[in-house]
């Protein structure tokens with residue numbers, strides 16, 4: 032904490048003790064004294080000045096305790112100097128004054144009979160004429176919406192050149208310069224309602240809701256945070272960012288730190304004008320946030336210190352002597368949003384798209400889609416917004432004067448600049464290094480000569496390592512070490528959703544499984560924190576993390592090695608690979624062990640973890656066939672802002688084991704793991720994939736067919752046919768089947784908790800007869816109306832197209848885009864509404 036912050040907190044503390052429920056006319060806050068504030072009765076919010084980025088300018092804001100602003104007098108550029116003040120005048124208006132005495136902002140409420148001003152515990156600054164509200168900050172929002180603030184149709188959020196509006200038909204829109212509509216989300220089209228007077232409200236739990244009497248339940252869920260209902264005391268708020276994206280954040284009182292929990296556009300580069308005119312938005316290897324750059328060397332940035340200001344041609348087309356040419360940008364597009372009246376649309380193929388633009392003097396750029404449609408967009412407007420990404424199926428052209436001069440490949444620029452100046456340094460370095468190497472060689476030779484036969488040396492490091500492993504703290508390995516212990520990543524054990532796994536032997540001869548993580552964009556510190564969480568999670572039924580490596584772009588995890596591999600190899604054996612059959616007792620123990628492992632993750636450990644990908648591939652067996660759950664905590668490691676593959680359809684988790692809420696835009700909770708577990712349990716009993724379809728199952732999904740058989744009390748038909756001649760405890764089998772059907776209920780609330788599952792399996796807890804886990808077509812959760820697509824139901828009767836039970840690769844996670852936090856699920860449709 033910086034000293035001034037500490038001071039600030041102290042001030043806050045004192046104002047806390049003197050907090051007045053109402054603000055007296057004539058009261059003044061001064062910018063020079065930021066500790067002076069007007070607090071809400073229970074100190075959740077306060078009005079006060081805050082410094083803009085350690086400059087000598089101040090803004091007047093309403094803040095959540097801790098310093099998160101939720102309202103600003105004027106806009107973000109409305110600042111005053113240190114002599115500025117904020118006054119509640121006896122005439123009844125609020126006024127922000129500059130040190131020079133100039134009025135910078137005014138509530139315009141003079142002579143409206145205002146008698147009192149107060150800040151309530153929801154953060155609303157209200158001016159009243161005794162009885163009724165004359166003006167309030169909630170009715171005059173800036174860029175933020177907080178719970179209890181009713182956002183109505185004629186209100187607007189503003190940030191730089193971006194606007195957010197809520198339309199009377201229920202649509203939410205984002206516009207650039209009030210002109211280009213780049214985001215527009217409406218109600219589900221199958222919902223036939225005519226809204227009367229809708230309002231938009233954010234609930235404390237993090238659910239964004241439209242209220243209107245026309246909805247059967249009175250409300251409609253638009254979006255929900257990925258920390259939905261977690262920590263009821265957290266403040267969730269919506270904010271239109273300076274970057275044109277509309278996001279939901281979550282913050283804890285007093286901390287001042289905010290976490291993004293939802294965003295309107297998952298791909299920041301799709302925000303119109305984000306990189307300014309002629310600017311190109313790109314993601315690069317070393318950072319997950321977008322970069323703005325110029326199309327080519329024919330351009331230069333408008334402001335070298337702010338790449339978001341866009342680019343301009345070094346030679347304008349009008350003043351071009353000679354001929355213009357078209358610069359080619361592969362995998363790039365110029366954002367085209369309706370209504371962009373000036374863009375011309377043709378369907379005439381790629382080369383015509385380039386030539387048409389070149390020959391028309393009004394055209395400055397064009398985009399040709401290579402998605403088979405042959406669509407061509409000619410850009411005549413004087414503002415174009417570009418996006419380049421290897422996944423984009425389009426090519427763009429920009430008119431430039433003379434020869435096109437493409438950007439040099441990244442990295443080259445820097446290397447060339449520093450070449451000449453560093454030559455001398457190099458000579459010196461080389462001499463020094465050679466000398467040092469010589470010395471080391473001599474010493475090394477001596478050491479080798481005298482000590483090579485001493486047995487002490489080899490085992491010393493191994494012993495040291497053993498000590499470290501035993502202590503339980505994760506060991507940090509160098510990438511070299513792991514390369515060595517895996518023999519250059521020679522023996523591949525498998526490939527999961529997070530990366531390939533290799534067998535390795537550490538210096539102390541411990542056999543390990545080394546997982547090479549992919550798609551991790553997290554900083555070193557955050558990665559270490561997650562590793563610490565994972566490795567502090569110890570349980571007999573969880574695979575233990577021994578260590579990790581975080582070096583440059585390399586992120587590896589080192590786990591204890593499980594001799595018998597994953598459960599799927601035992602359950603779904605084929606005729607070519609017989610003899611790996613598990614008997615009933617082993618299966619039941621595996622089911623129980625897995626349930627206990629997950630119970631620990633959900634209910635018993637300090638930082639609870641939702642696994643997000645429970646499936647047989649992630650249940651490993653040690654030499655005694657004890658089940659150990661693997662890959663927990665990894666969903667959290669993946670960068671929340673890995674946009675490079677965003678345009679592809681993506682759902683993390685594995686088809687067949689995905690709970691319906693994953694695809695229905697509902698919050699993911701531990702109950703989603705229960706669903707996956709239910710499917711696994713059914714597979715443990717039956718030895719068949721839950722989504723397998725065959726003549727034997729009347730061409731229905733196995734899980735659907737199994738429930739029908741269960742209803743006919745035909746439990747033996749569900750049991751793995753290879754076990755029928757063995758000694759099987761049919762009571763246990765029936766219990767397991769009943770539990771599995773409870774777990775795969777479509778409604779998360781109907782599924783039991785994992786602790787309860789353990790008790791039911793053990794026979795400690797009674798099991799009621801499970802209802803058919805059928806699709807909810809129009810289910811509703813109290814207070815909200817939720818539509819869920821029925822085709823993800825466990826019991827829908829058609830076959831899924833993707834998985835073919837013979838190839839294990841088809842069970843890998845769907846899509847390539849890694850997922851944000853454990854619960855931040857990117858849905859198949861990035862659409863906001865269900």
Ligand SMILES: *[C@@H]1O[C@H](CO)[C@@H](O)[C@H](O)[C@H]1NC(C)=O
Pocket residue numbers: 110111112129130131133135
């Ligand atoms: C406030 O006063 C400072 C100098 O005292 C001046 O530079 C600045 O432009 C003024 N701002 C407004 C909005 O009047």
Ligand SMILES: *[C@@H]1O[C@H](CO)[C@@H](O)[C@H](O)[C@H]1NC(C)=O
Pocket residue numbers: 073075152153
């Ligand atoms: C302050 O009051 C608000 C509204 O009544 C309530 O939600 C919040 O929990 C209170 N905060 C504290 C710290 O008491």
Ligand SMILES: *[C@@H]1O[C@H](CO)[C@@H](O)[C@H](O)[C@H]1NC(C)=O
Pocket residue numbers: 144160161162163
């Ligand atoms: C306050 O304003 C409302 C509406 O403008 C008006 O009806 C009411 O009489 C006013 N009350 C007082 C005390 O001025």
Ligand SMILES: *[C@@H]1O[C@H](CO)[C@@H](O)[C@H](O)[C@H]1NC(C)=O
Pocket residue numbers: 155169179180181
């Ligand atoms: C928002 O609307 C609700 C219900 O219509 C109402 O109870 C509440 O007082 C309103 N809040 C504000 C700040 O106007």
Ligand SMILES: *[C@@H]1O[C@H](CO)[C@@H](O)[C@H](O)[C@H]1NC(C)=O
Pocket residue numbers: 105106107108109189190191192
């Ligand atoms: C901020 O407010 C001032 C004064 O009302 C206005 O001139 C300016 O355009 C606004 N800036 C933005 C970015 O909206």
Ligand SMILES: *[C@@H]1O[C@H](CO)[C@@H](O)[C@H](O)[C@H]1NC(C)=O
Pocket residue numbers: 200202215216217218
């Ligand atoms: C509302 O949004 C939907 C997309 O969800 C869109 O199809 C529809 O045209 C929008 N309506 C208006 C009036 O913008």
Ligand SMILES: *[C@@H]1O[C@H](CO)[C@@H](O)[C@H](O)[C@H]1NC(C)=O
Pocket residue numbers: 223224225
């Ligand atoms: C909504 O309004 C349209 C046109 O006014 C009408 O055709 C339609 O039946 C209305 N729908 C409902 C559910 O009232």
Ligand SMILES: *[C@@H]1O[C@H](CO)[C@@H](O)[C@H](O)[C@H]1NC(C)=O
Pocket residue numbers: 334335336
């Ligand atoms: C960019 O920043 C540097 C250092 O802060 C400053 O010297 C330079 O004048 C700035 N350039 C422009 C164009 O603002």
Ligand SMILES: *[C@@H]1O[C@H](CO)[C@@H](O)[C@H](O)[C@H]1NC(C)=O
Pocket residue numbers: 352353354
């Ligand atoms: C411009 O193009 C025309 C036709 O292709 C050609 O005749 C002319 O020489 C070119 N001019 C220059 C300066 O390159």
Ligand SMILES: *[C@@H]1O[C@H](CO)[C@@H](O)[C@H](O)[C@H]1NC(C)=O
Pocket residue numbers: 315316317318321322441442
């Ligand atoms: C990647 O982005 C970072 C930060 O935005 C920037 O400093 C770096 O130069 C970029 N790298 C390349 C290769 O463009």
Ligand SMILES: *[C@@H]1O[C@H](CO)[C@@H](O)[C@H](O)[C@H]1NC(C)=O
Pocket residue numbers: 219220221222808818819820821862864865
């Ligand atoms: C709208 O709701 C229906 C169910 O009523 C669902 O099948 C459909 O997928 C939903 N549409 C969208 C765009 O989510």
